Structures are given as C-alpha cells and as structure tokens.
Amino acid sequence: MAIITLTTDFGIGDYMVAGIKGAILKQLPGIQIVDISHEIEPFNLGEAAYVIKNVYPDFPEDTIHIIGVDALPNEVTRLLAAKIDGHYFVCADNGILSLILAELKPEELVEITLGRYNAYSNFPTRDIFVPVACHIARDGLLNIIGNNTNTYKHLNFLKPQTKEDKVLVGTVIYIDNFGNVITNISHKVFDEVGKGRTFEISVRNFKFTRILSRYSEIVTDFNNEVNSHGEKMVLFNSAGFLEIAIYKSNPKTVGSAKSLLGLKIGDNISVEFK
Amino acid sequence: MAIITLTTDFGIGDYMVAGIKGAILKQLPGIQIVDISHEIEPFNLGEAAYVIKNVYPDFPEDTIHIIGVDALPNEVTRLLAAKIDGHYFVCADNGILSLILAELKPEELVEITLGRYNAYSNFPTRDIFVPVACHIARDGLLNIIGNNTNTYKHLNFLKPQTKEDKVLVGTVIYIDNFGNVITNISHKVFDEVGKGRTFEISVRNFKFTRILSRYSEIVTDFNNEVNSHGEKMVLFNSAGFLEIAIYKSNPKTVGSAKSLLGLKIGDNISVEFK
Amino acid sequence: MAIITLTTDFGIGDYMVAGIKGAILKQLPGIQIVDISHEIEPFNLGEAAYVIKNVYPDFPEDTIHIIGVDALPNEVTRLLAAKIDGHYFVCADNGILSLILAELKPEELVEITLGRYNAYSNFPTRDIFVPVACHIARDGLLNIIGNNTNTYKHLNFLKPQTKEDKVLVGTVIYIDNFGNVITNISHKVFDEVGKGRTFEISVRNFKFTRILSRYSEIVTDFNNEVNSHGEKMVLFNSAGFLEIAIYKSNPKTVGSAKSLLGLKIGDNISVEFK
Known part of the structure; x- marks a missing residue:
C-alpha cells in the first residue's frame, strides 16, 4: 500500500x-x-x-x-x-x-x-x-x-543573480540542524556560469577559493583530526546546493557556520569568477 | 489490530x-x-x-x-x-x-x-x-x-465563571505552536450564557465585538491578503474553544497572540453580554 | 520482520x-x-x-x-x-x-x-x-x-575513580528532559566499592546520606504530597545509574536538579564511604 x-x-x-x-x-x-x-x-x-x-x-x-x-x-x-x-x-x-x-x-x-x-x-x-x-x-x-486545472500560483523562487557573466550572487535559503548554511546556488548553475574558471566566494568578510567534495576533505592529518574541528569550508551538500559549513560544528563548543560567520536566511553570498 | x-x-x-x-x-x-x-x-x-x-x-x-x-x-x-x-x-x-x-x-x-x-x-x-x-x-x-472500581480522583476542571448572568470570565488553558491562545470558554457555554446577546470580549487592553468562524474571515481583500498578516481576532477553534489568534502569526515576524497581547496560561479573559 | x-x-x-x-x-x-x-x-x-x-x-x-x-x-x-x-x-x-x-x-x-x-x-x-x-x-x-575484523576504536568510557578504597568520584554524563542529572556511577560499582558501608554523597554544596529506591519515597505525607514538590533526592534510575533528582521537577515552576544544583555535563559528584 x-x-x-x-x-x-x-x-x-x-x-x-x-x-x-x-x-x-x-x-x-x-x-x-x-x-x-x-x-x-x-x-x-x-x-x-x-x-x-x-x-x-x-x-x-x-x-x-x-x-x-x-x-x-x-x-x-x-x-x-x-x-x-x-x-x-x-x-x-x-x-x-x-x-x-x-x-x-x-x-x-x-x-x-x-x-x-x-x-x-x-x-x-x-x-x-x-x-x-x-x-x-x-x-x-x-x-x-x-x-x-492547468493553473497554479507561481512564486518567484529566489534565483541566484548573474552580473556581467562574472559574478553570481546567491542567497541563504536554509540553515540546518548543525548550523550549516545552505544557499540557492545549485551545482548546475555554478557550473553553467563558472564554465570551469577559478573563483572566489565571499561570505561576509571571509573568502573561499575552493569547494570541497566532502566534509572530511578539510582534514589534513587524520591522526590529529581534532585540530580540524571548527574549520570553515564550502561544499555542495547532498541536495546539490552550495553550503557553508564548519567541520564537526557544534553550537555549544566550536560553533557553527551560522554563528561563526553571523549568517541568517536572506543574507547574500557572492561568487566572483576570474 | x-x-x-x-x-x-x-x-x-x-x-x-x-x-x-x-x-x-x-x-x-x-x-x-x-x-x-x-x-x-x-x-x-x-x-x-x-x-x-x-x-x-x-x-x-x-x-x-x-x-x-x-x-x-x-x-x-x-x-x-x-x-x-x-x-x-x-x-x-x-x-x-x-x-x-x-x-x-x-x-x-x-x-x-x-x-x-x-x-x-x-x-x-x-x-x-x-x-x-x-x-x-x-x-x-x-x-x-x-x-x-467506581472511584477516581476528581480535579476541578477550571470552568469559566459567570457573574450575574452577564459576564463570563474564562482562563487561558493552552498556547499552541503558532502562539494562539486558547481559553476554557467553550462554544456551548458561550451560547448558554450569551443567549444570542451582543457582547464585548476583553483581553487585557484589547476589545473584540465579533467572533469569526474561520481565520481567513479577517481578510477583507484577498488580492492584498498580506495586509491582514498580524491582525488580531477571536474565533472558536477546531476543538470548540474560544481562541485569541493572530492571522498568519509568526513569532519571528508579525508576532503571535501570546507575544502581541502578552498572554500566558492562567490569565483571564472576560466576555460581557449586553 | x-x-x-x-x-x-x-x-x-x-x-x-x-x-x-x-x-x-x-x-x-x-x-x-x-x-x-x-x-x-x-x-x-x-x-x-x-x-x-x-x-x-x-x-x-x-x-x-x-x-x-x-x-x-x-x-x-x-x-x-x-x-x-x-x-x-x-x-x-x-x-x-x-x-x-x-x-x-x-x-x-x-x-x-x-x-x-x-x-x-x-x-x-x-x-x-x-x-x-x-x-x-x-x-x-x-x-x-x-x-x-577484530579491531575497533576504543574510547575511554569515563569511569568513576576510586580513591583509597574510600572515595568514589563520578561525573555527570547526561541530563534528562526533567533536568534530572545522571552520573556514571552504576549501582554495581557503588556496591563493589561501598561494601554496604554508610556514605555521604557530595553534590556541590549539598550532602545526601541516603539513596532512595523510587522517586515517591521522598514524600512523607501523601495527603499533602504537594509539599514535597521540589525536594532534592538521590536514587538509582531505571538504567541503574546514580541520579540526582528533584521530586516533580519542572524547570518553569519548582526548578530541576540541573538548575537548582547548578550542574552540567562533566561536573563531579563524590561519594565518601565511612
């Protein structure tokens, strides 16, 4: 059933x-x-x-x-x-x-x-x-x-904006249980606009120049993995959206992307392609 | 089963x-x-x-x-x-x-x-x-x-009090997830005491003279429905109790009945019949 | 299945x-x-x-x-x-x-x-x-x-420490929904170290010299049971661990063990056997 x-x-x-x-x-x-x-x-x-x-x-x-x-x-x-x-x-x-x-x-x-x-x-x-x-x-x-019926109400899904084919401006659309911050920039849009160029992602005062493929990629030495707790990173999450994350975030200890970067729903994140 | x-x-x-x-x-x-x-x-x-x-x-x-x-x-x-x-x-x-x-x-x-x-x-x-x-x-x-057994412990269910067949004094017994405030005044008691007379409901400094039959009745223009967000109203909820509600309440934006009217469990609400 | x-x-x-x-x-x-x-x-x-x-x-x-x-x-x-x-x-x-x-x-x-x-x-x-x-x-x-495989990572489960066969020092490992505070001192360890001797349990400034077998044992007069609300006690919980509890605790009214005794995870509790 x-x-x-x-x-x-x-x-x-x-x-x-x-x-x-x-x-x-x-x-x-x-x-x-x-x-x-x-x-x-x-x-x-x-x-x-x-x-x-x-x-x-x-x-x-x-x-x-x-x-x-x-x-x-x-x-x-x-x-x-x-x-x-x-x-x-x-x-x-x-x-x-x-x-x-x-x-x-x-x-x-x-x-x-x-x-x-x-x-x-x-x-x-x-x-x-x-x-x-x-x-x-x-x-x-x-x-x-x-x-x-053929009709239904349309809402403008908040789409990331492209400026001069060079800058992609996205918006924070969701914050998860770990305080990780999810934007409306999908992997697909990122690739279409970026066309493989190098990039710099700006999140308030922080800059990121690489996107990880998984959380644990931030760890350089797994025998001292605890040293990486609390490190900031950007990756595409399992739903395919650009996410700003903290490795092993915990609001009560190392903090979260939400708290450490001071982000809330509606805030902008920009990607500049070189 | x-x-x-x-x-x-x-x-x-x-x-x-x-x-x-x-x-x-x-x-x-x-x-x-x-x-x-x-x-x-x-x-x-x-x-x-x-x-x-x-x-x-x-x-x-x-x-x-x-x-x-x-x-x-x-x-x-x-x-x-x-x-x-x-x-x-x-x-x-x-x-x-x-x-x-x-x-x-x-x-x-x-x-x-x-x-x-x-x-x-x-x-x-x-x-x-x-x-x-x-x-x-x-x-x-x-x-x-x-x-x-025939016996069980009796608690005095907090009943609304009637004064001189003219005033009904109820109590806030529950506040729901939307911050809407539910009283112990049932539709039945309201009708029995009110006998169809006009009335004025007092909730702290606020006065209400009508009871809506559904939340959306507060909206006067559905093409500008957003103008009604945050409006106060009184209605009988789906359980049949008098409820003070805010249209599309949201504690983080327009507020809720609980926050806007400053109500908590145990507070009194009175209805005066004319 | x-x-x-x-x-x-x-x-x-x-x-x-x-x-x-x-x-x-x-x-x-x-x-x-x-x-x-x-x-x-x-x-x-x-x-x-x-x-x-x-x-x-x-x-x-x-x-x-x-x-x-x-x-x-x-x-x-x-x-x-x-x-x-x-x-x-x-x-x-x-x-x-x-x-x-x-x-x-x-x-x-x-x-x-x-x-x-x-x-x-x-x-x-x-x-x-x-x-x-x-x-x-x-x-x-x-x-x-x-x-x-035969191997798996070992973590040192936080065990209570024994000093001179006389003092048992445990740690708060969990705080439940009622604010009751659970330690890592099991009934078994307590009995092994205590060997039936009398004892004094120190929780910050509070001293306890008996361990109840159930919450309601703190009540001396069930016809005025409300007088016991908020009383502190120590007992072994249903999982077999030493717990500091408040009778009918309620963070919003009488308080909880967590709030009344100011305890948090990682704090020490000691038992001195006479």
Missing part, C-alpha cells in the same frame, strides 16, 4: 499532527505514515519547499505527500492535488507547488472539490487533505476528487 | 519514548504506535488532558491511549485502565481521568493489579502501562488485569 | 531523518522503523552511547540499530556492522562501539565494504547504513556486506 508523508508547521507539541494520523488510520488501518518535518517555520513556504523537494525522491513512487503549511482555503486560494515526478502532492494553491516543480511540469493537476462543503474548516489538513490522500492511496483517480 | 497512542512529558531527546515502543513491539510485533505528544510540560495534567481530549475522537474506536504523565504510583495513587466513549485510556489516578471525562461516565473502570509486584518501578509507563495496553490490544478483558 | 531503529544528531526539523526512512521503505515496504532519538548533541558519542545502551534491550532480539552520529567515513575511519547481545548495530568506527560494548564482546563484527564506491557520500547514514541495515533485515549475512 502507498505511504503518506506529512510536512507541516504544526510542531510536535500540539495534537494537530496526531489528529491527522488518527484520521488517516480511521480510513486506512495499517497504512504507513512518515513525518517529514513539523518544524517548518509558520507559513514559510520557501522552507517547506526546500525540505520536501530534497526528500521526496528518497521515497518510493506513488508516495502521497501532504503539505499542511499555509493551507487554509479562501476566496482566492484553492486546494490542489498533483502528480509530479511519479509522486502525489496535496497542498493549497499558495505557490508552494511552483517552488517544488521548478522546471518540472505536473503530470496531473486537479483543484480539490471533495469536501467542498467543509472547505472553510479551520483544520483543512485533517478535514480535506486526509480524505483526498486516502482516496489516492486506494488507487482512486484524481479527477474523482477534483476538477482538472 | 488496535492502535496504541502515547502522550507523555518525556520529551523526544531521551530514550524513554523508544523504550516504551520497544517494549510494546516485543509483545506485539507490527502493532501501530502513534505519538500524540511527548512535549507535555512536566507533570502538567491540564495540558495533557486538553491535548488528549481533543484528539482521541480522531482515532478509530478501541484505540488504546497510554498517558505517561505524573504516572508514578504510590501509597495513595493507583493506576487505572478505563473504557470511555469507545476508547481505552491507561493512566494514573492523579485526576486526569476527570479532566478527560468532563460530563462523560466511564463505560468500564479498573484499578490495575497486573504488575503489582513491580508497582514501584521508576518507569511505570513502560513496566506497567505497556503490558496492560498490550493485553487490551489482544482483546483481553479489563477485569483480568485489574479490579473493578 | 526485523525492526530498524534510528539514533542520530540530525534533529527533526531537517529532511535527513525522513530521507533515511524513505530509503529504507523503498527497499523494505512495511518494515517498522522506530526513532530512538534525533536530538543527540552534534557529534556527541558519549550521549549517543548512553541513550542507545539503555534502550536497546527493550527491543526484540535481531533489531537493527542504525547510529547516524559522527558517521562520515574517511581515510582512518571505517564503517562497521556488529552483532552484540543479540542485536545489530550499524555505525562508524569512531569509538561508539566500545562505549556500547563496555564489558561485552561483539558476537560478529565486520568492516562494511558494501557501497565502498560511494564511501565518500556526505550522507553515509542514508547511502551506506540503510542498504546494510536492509540487507540484515532480509536475514543477509554480515560477511556478505563486509570483511570480518
């Missing part, structure tokens, strides 16, 4: 997440439910998109991903169910789909009509997304629970 | 929650275990009751709810298993049952005798509640693992 | 934990995955070892425990799979195995060779540990995915 995943900004202290799970299990006893994250910053679509986009390919095809972030329907915000890249996504038409899709096109897309009568529920993730997800999990067709 | 849910104040960093799950799976391989919350404030029965009471109906009947909050048995505190509203609850006789029941009566109630010999375990949730829950999940009868 | 447990320092906000789960479910649909903790302090092997050592016996035999803490392989750090005490552990050769084993010997131990070609992945927990764990869950032999 299909898997249902949950990505929300509900936190894990309230009863909302358990309410969603109970409602799913009432319809589909035994189905596997996987938490992706419930720690999305409230209403932060960019963060939600970054998280789900980087993890959905790890799941089997036909997995159903419920996104309970900024999901209240209203006069102009519809609720959507989409098939993208072999996976199903159930979310509000608040723009998140455009961030997840990037250059992909949805294979199928419907405006949800199921549950139209409780469309003004204050808990649509449980009251509308759950029955939709369960319908899909039972191999139901999307056009049974919604009307086909 | 039945589902077992867990509500505790153990947090998710320690090994306690996993210990409970391991112990359940040792007895019942493959059973579905759902976390309700492990973030209950230590020993806070009111918070635990609010959470479990609002979520248990989302689960299928015969679900078994383990409540590992303030669960150490002692000379005067027994351990209980109860059937209420088609669900099973396993908890200490510390008063939480009276908060969950409110106006309901238990369909069955036993004082747990199973595991009497390790009744002084420092980890009764694992050592006593787990075997009891597994017994119930195997369709075992309650009176096999305990003795029928 | 086997159970796979996860212990990491990834936190629950990022997509890493869900990525691991997705990767497992791609290979083994329906397998049960249990989170032990994802809140280990970054790279803290002592904390990870304390948590997993105290909880693995609660799981059925043949459970597979993935430890994603400090798991990046490098020129000198191999990846290991071990069978210990009827359970499987998959981790890096960073010393954690020696902390888990203590006086045990591994029943089987291999250096992982599976996935050697992506051995420099920046996400080895997903890319290497998951296929290894799934192989074991399918009853695969360890020597198919690795080469037998």
